[in-house]
Amino acid sequence: MTDLGRRVHLLIRAEGSTVATAESLTGGRLAVRFTDVPGVSETYLGGAVTYATPLKASMLGVDAEIIDEFGVISSQCAEAMASGVRATTGATYGLSTTGVAGPDDQEGKPAGTVYVGLAGPGFVTSQLLELDGDRTDIQEATCDAVLAALEERLREHTALR
Template identity: 45%
Template structure:
């Protein structure tokens, strides 16, 4: 069984699509997970580690009023990060992580509150308005565990969206890989 990152790279490559990543609490771990897959350069455009709140606005285009009102740990912020990195890096898909890994609460949010988001071509998203989807996580564990679970969760969310419909070419490759059956 391949890793979630390997499956993301495989699906994107088969579909001739690209991915960009915006990270806050994960600090580059999502990009590291994806780039650990051989051949990732066929699908991975790059990433922005927007750890500071003002970088979320300046580089990713997250609404400054939203950030001032809600802070960085907010579902709409995650959605705008995913959409913003997709646009900034010219990718078909954008994913984002924002949250509180600890040890202290942030922006009135408790440790373990995380939002992961995906933004892609709206036609490919099942039931996702405006081409995006956000998931709220309530994670337990220490800082490292929260960050790693956030990586796993954002990749799982992307895989859910990519799993929609397989293209004819993808089905042919699956059949070939499985001995023609």
């Protein structure tokens, strides 16, 4: 269990919200980060691992035009994945991960090029990460980054109330 995962769970629980995940390059690691936290069944609804491109469209509703025009390694795809998992599960927040874990380039983008997406009530956003390391390092850093982004959003929301 990570402190970051526990903090995010407690913040989500405090506002009575839920979260779901849509993963590509992290292959389920983000779901593990949530499910390692005792009591997370109160806040984590589940997720989809859409490693293959066609699954992003069929399971998450990512528009084929987004994939054709921008590729799956894009802010547009990350945002559509986060929105899609949120809509599919009914979660308050949807998180997504898409990118290149390596070792080879994909869509002309080098290993370590990652986008994380976050969708919630009234917003959808994404962040470009340029990460170093091997596949595991990139996957773990991606999970850290998307959890940190959600934690920051939750803390801002709490401060506004």
